[in-house]
Amino acid sequence: MAPDEEHERDGKLLQTWRMNADAPKYAYKFDCLFSGTERFLRIEAPAVKRCTATLSQADRLFIFSCR
Numbered sequence: 001m002a003p004d005e006e007h008e009r010d011g012k013l014l015q016t017w018r019m020n021a022d023a024p025k026y027a028y029k030f031d032c033l034f035s036g037t038e039r040f041l042r043i044e045a046p047a048v049k050r051c052t053a054t055l056s057q058a059d060r061l062f063i064f065s066c067r
Helices: none
Strands: 005-009 012-018 029-033 040-044 050-056 061-066
Antiparallel strands (some): 050 061
16 A cells, blocks of 8 residues: 655655554555565554655665554
């Protein structure tokens, strides 16, 4: 799904998703695809309220976290 918020700061792209805000009965799951393969890991996230992704092209760093 598209992020609820997105902006750049200090050369980094920050994206934020509010989870369970409009549909608290949804069962959210994350599919993490392993680069260069067809393998993935599915993670259930029932108590997650907010997820954030940070992408820094200069450092080639991607961070994804949920709380």
